[in-house]
Amino acid sequence: MSVASTFVGSSRSSSFNLGAYLDARSRAINRALDRFLPTARTKPGTIHRAMRYSLFAGGKRIRPALCLAAAEACGGQVQAAMALACAVECIHTYSLIHDDLPAMDDDDFRRGKPTNHKVFGEGIAILAGDALLTQAFEIAAQAKGWPRHPHRTIFQELTRAAGSLQLIAGQVADLEGEGKSVSAGQLRYIHERKTSALLCCAVRLGGMSANCTPAQLSALTDFGYHVGLAFQVIDDILDVTQTSEQLGKTAGKDHAAKKATYPAILGLDRSRKIALQLTNKAYSALRPFKGRAVALEALARYLLERDR
Amino acid sequence: MSVASTFVGSSRSSSFNLGAYLDARSRAINRALDRFLPTARTKPGTIHRAMRYSLFAGGKRIRPALCLAAAEACGGQVQAAMALACAVECIHTYSLIHDDLPAMDDDDFRRGKPTNHKVFGEGIAILAGDALLTQAFEIAAQAKGWPRHPHRTIFQELTRAAGSLQLIAGQVADLEGEGKSVSAGQLRYIHERKTSALLCCAVRLGGMSANCTPAQLSALTDFGYHVGLAFQVIDDILDVTQTSEQLGKTAGKDHAAKKATYPAILGLDRSRKIALQLTNKAYSALRPFKGRAVALEALARYLLERDR
Numbered sequence: 001m002s003v004a005s006t007f008v009g010s011s012r013s014s015s016f017n018l019g020a021y022l023d024a025r026s027r028a029i030n031r032a033l034d035r036f037l038p039t040a041r042t043k044p045g046t047i048h049r050a051m052r053y054s055l056f057a058g059g060k061r062i063r064p065a066l067c068l069a070a071a072e073a074c075g076g077q078v079q080a081a082m083a084l085a086c087a088v089e090c091i092h093t094y095s096l097i098h099d100d101l102p103a104m105d106d107d108d109f110r111r112g113k114p115t116n117h118k119v120f121g122e123g124i125a126i127l128a129g130d131a132l133l134t135q136a137f138e139i140a141a142q143a144k145g146w147p148r149h150p151h152r153t154i155f156q157e158l159t160r161a162a163g164s165l166q167l168i169a170g171q172v173a174d175l176e177g178e179g180k181s182v183s184a185g186q187l188r189y190i191h192e193r194k195t196s197a198l199l200c201c202a203v204r205l206g207g208m209s210a211n212c213t214p215a216q217l218s219a220l221t222d223f224g225y226h227v228g229l230a231f232q233v234i235d236d237i238l239d240v241t242q243t244s245e246q247l248g249k250t251a252g253k254d255h256a257a258k259k260a261t262y263p264a265i266l267g268l269d270r271s272r273k274i275a276l277q278l279t280n281k282a283y284s285a286l287r288p289f290k291g292r293a294v295a296l297e298a299l300a301r302y303l304l305e306r307d308r
Numbered sequence: 309m310s311v312a313s314t315f316v317g318s319s320r321s322s323s324f325n326l327g328a329y330l331d332a333r334s335r336a337i338n339r340a341l342d343r344f345l346p347t348a349r350t351k352p353g354t355i356h357r358a359m360r361y362s363l364f365a366g367g368k369r370i371r372p373a374l375c376l377a378a379a380e381a382c383g384g385q386v387q388a389a390m391a392l393a394c395a396v397e398c399i400h401t402y403s404l405i406h407d408d409l410p411a412m413d414d415d416d417f418r419r420g421k422p423t424n425h426k427v428f429g430e431g432i433a434i435l436a437g438d439a440l441l442t443q444a445f446e447i448a449a450q451a452k453g454w455p456r457h458p459h460r461t462i463f464q465e466l467t468r469a470a471g472s473l474q475l476i477a478g479q480v481a482d483l484e485g486e487g488k489s490v491s492a493g494q495l496r497y498i499h500e501r502k503t504s505a506l507l508c509c510a511v512r513l514g515g516m517s518a519n520c521t522p523a524q525l526s527a528l529t530d531f532g533y534h535v536g537l538a539f540q541v542i543d544d545i546l547d548v549t550q551t552s553e554q555l556g557k558t559a560g561k562d563h564a565a566k567k568a569t570y571p572a573i574l575g576l577d578r579s580r581k582i583a584l585q586l587t588n589k590a591y592s593a594l595r596p597f598k599g600r601a602v603a604l605e606a607l608a609r610y611l612l613e614r615d616r
Binding site: 038042043044046047051094098101121122124127130134137141150151152155156159160162164168169173176 | 346350351352354355356359402406409411412429430431432433434435437438439441442443445446448449453458459460463464466467468470471472473476477479480481483484
């Protein structure tokens with residue numbers, strides 16, 4: 001069952017063939033990641049196999065797809081945004097590998113496959129995460145750089161989203177909140193950092209790769225922030241409503257770990273309404289693009305209506 | 309007892325007051341790191357306390373000092389090199405935190421203090437390492453950038469040294485070599501990556517911050533490579549000859565873990581000779597600087613003769 005059945009989107013986005021779009025984009029992203037990463041045979045083979053195992057474990061490529069779609073919305077080229085899209089996906093994958101470790105969320109399955117440390121052991125899994133984080137910056141350095149957004153700005157964007165005030169702050173707050181009573185405000189603090197920051201960064205970087213104007217960047221930030229929050233609310237809902245098989249990871253895990261989630265604090269119905277409201281806010285942020293953001297619209301709708 | 313008693317250095321470096329020089333540099337580096345890092349009170353406090361705990365645990369600041377000295381050798385300013393020096397120290401500290409984890413070397417003490425995970429727990433220690441690695445790139449982005457060495461080059465330099473082909477490759481090979489028979493050639497492969505790569509990177513970045521010429525960069529690379537190898541050979545020797553109290557970490561640990569080391573493969577005397585030869589090669593690499601590299605010379609001598 002999908003999370004929301006009403007979406008105040010345009011007719012454009014509902015007639016947009018997102019399935020075909022995402023398929024094509026995923027293939028292009030996978031090819032680029034394959035080119036950017038050392039081969040599995042590159043010495044030491046273990047670390048490159050471990051990096052590739054998680055990077056090619058069937059991720060939906062939401063963040064890089066958003067990055068490429070944002071580039072298009074600003075009149076840019078997909079290929080110019082590709083390095084930044086791949087950099088974000090490497091950061092996302094590193095964060096999953098480390099989050100799944102026994103010292104963190106202790107997860108055995110991810111995307112229907114054993115987690116990295118279950119296959120390669122904890123030591124290599126930690127190093128594979130470290131290597132993917134480093135690789136992200138190496139890939140980002142291969143981007144062209146743009147007049148309004150030179151390499152320095154690109155790096156500041158990535159390090160801010162991935163650093164101790166955003167992505168890592170979210171994971172810390174999540175760890176420290178386990179088993180404790182958490183308010184809706186505190187939960188939003190966690191979601192903003194754990195999920196929204198990197199999603200928003202992906203969208204902003206896409207715009208930057210099109211040498212976007214400050215006004216465009218501001219609109220993309222607004223979109224990315226709200227889509228990112230909606231994404232995490234829906235993740236929380238799916239953890240309650242879907243089976244492990246459907247999710248490809250252990251369902252009900254948040255509840256079992258006494259983790260703060262939207263459904264736990266506000267109930268399922270209210271959570272669904274919030275996800276819809278956030279998505280509509282994201283959608284509204286796209287107005288300045290006047291129809292050129294059709295892929296971003298369709299992606300926002302897909303994220304709201306997804307069932308895994 | 310120091311590792312070597314003969315050093316073919318110049319009279320300049322022996323009359324150079326390295327103690328006073330290192331004291332002044334360490335203080336300047338510590339002040340800069342303190343400015344670059346979020347305060348311990350910045351939310352979430354746990355992660356910033358954990359990052360600062362290891363970053364200010366009494367490290368000798370060898371890598372940043374080498375970076376600053378290389379800048380001076382090329383006629384540059386210490387302050388222009390400071391962000392890069394601090395970035396390298398953050399990468400070094402992150403690698404120590406992760407290497408000390410139970411899944412890796414499982415060390416309880418480092419620099420005479422409990423290791424990060426012993427104080428903050430494994431989850432936070434992993435995240436503190438992640439955060440310091442990310443912080444390193446954030447700090448590097450604050451460097452000025454130079455005509456011959458723009459931000460893109462600086463980032464490529466850092467990511468190459470820290471990535472899966474160098475620093476992480478060394479740690480993987482080290483992990484995989486435990487308890488196995490390792491040749492002198494394989495051991496050199498590990499040392500080049502685990503230690504020499506980042507040390508060499510520090511020296512090269514110092515040169516870059518002085519907008520150094522290709523010839524200067526080549527000389528610094530030669531110096532950094534050999535000093536880096538010598539540094540690790542001496543570390544191996546000290547692990548055998550010094551007590552835990554002298555080292556501030558568990559002595560004899562390499563031997564107990566059946567780790568490949570120079571003394572284990574070649575014996576102590578031969579290892580001492582190799583350390584001396586490597587240092588002299590590093591020293592020779594400095595000839596093109598015609599006396600302007602006196603601090604680098606003195607640092608090479610200090611690293612050879614140190615007793616901890």
